[in-house]
Amino acid sequence: MNIGSYNELRIVSKTEAGLNLTDGDKLVLLPYSHVPKDAEIGDNLNVFVFVQKDGRLTATTQKAYASVGDFAFLKVVADGEEGAFMDLGIDKDIYVPTKEQLRPMRMGEKHVVFLFLDEGNDRLLASSKLYDFVENETFDFEEGDEVNLLISExxxxxxxxxxxxxYIGLLFFNEVFTNVKVGDRRKGWIKNIRVDEKIDLTLQPSGYSHVISSKxxxxxxxxxxxxxxxxGDKSHPEDIYERFQISKSVFKKTIGALYKERIIKLSDDEIVLIAGED
Structure with a gap:
């Protein structure tokens, strides 16, 4: 059974507190408050499984914001000297011990965290010390590849x-031409994999194929x-991005290609379509 994640389990019996579900090995309780109205013994249910503080396995049909092995942007709903609790989208909040906090967490704040299981008791925990959980070698992508990003800091x-x-990478300020904030999920591209195995990112596709579509x-x-x-050539990158959602570098390559094909005329602050090209 995958604790801290979703499981397809079969209903095997009813109790006063709820339904017993099984993966063929272990039993887990699904409280009646989370039981679908049409559920019957013998049915399979897709449920999120977690361990209660007293060690009991419990299931829910509520949709968790994230599972074990995920990075997620969550809100702190309680804080104390020993740790903080974050909203996971289910009745069970996720615990972040003080030792797993990169900076002290305070109620109402939101942080990017990694979800994992306590090795001693399978309790679901989170950590904002992200570098302890990212991989830093054997990348499964190459420069120019499109990737999914979660802005973390x-x-x-x-x-x-x-x-x-x-993995983790860096999106330099000069590669950002739109409003970006921590917690955003974005489509991005691998700009450079450095010799020190650090990754530079961009929000713009690169390569001539993008120039063709931009034309x-x-x-x-x-x-x-x-x-x-x-x-034109002297326009601000922000103005170019606001209009076309491309970087100034791609813009200049594109208008350069159009100019060489004698489709447009260029100036520092204007491009003009040559008569007969419309």
Whole structure:
């Protein structure tokens, strides 16, 4: 049975407190308050399983925000000298011992944490010391690959982000042209895997394939706005991103390609569609 995660279990009997479910080996109680109305003995249910403070296995049909092995952005609902509790989306809050807090947690705050099981009693715990749980070698991606990001922390250089729920990388401030905050889930790309095995990230695709798609987008915008767009080589990266959601680097490669094809005329602050291209 996967404690701290979802399990497909069979209903085998009823008790005064709820239904007994089994994986063929262990029994777990599903309280009546979480039992679907049409559930019958012999049915299978997909439930989240956790251990109560007294050691009892308990199941719920509530949807947890995360499972063991996940990084998640959770809210602190209680704090004390020994630890804090965070809302997991079910009746059972998740405990974060003080020793697992990168910085002291206070009620009402939200933090990115990693969920794991206590080796001694299988109790579900969380930690904000993320570097203790990310992998830092044998990457299963290459430079240029699209990845899923969870923004985990703002630093002096940019934003740390969890990559594919497994690794950690850095999104530099000069690679960000939109509002980003801790807890955001974003699509990103691997910009660089450094020799020290640290990972640089970007929110923009790279490579010529992206230039090709950007050409179509810019041409469509030119035709839509009378053949003129007030953006050029000297335009601010933020203005370019606001209009096209691409970096200035990709923008310059794209308009450069259009210029070489004699489709547009360029200036520092304007691109113009050449007559006959509309």
């Amino acid at each position: 703002e630093t002096d250089l940019g934003y740390n982000a969890i990559i594919n729920n497994k 179509d987008m810019i041409l469509a915008e030119l035709k839509k706005h009378g053949g003129i767009i007030p953006l």
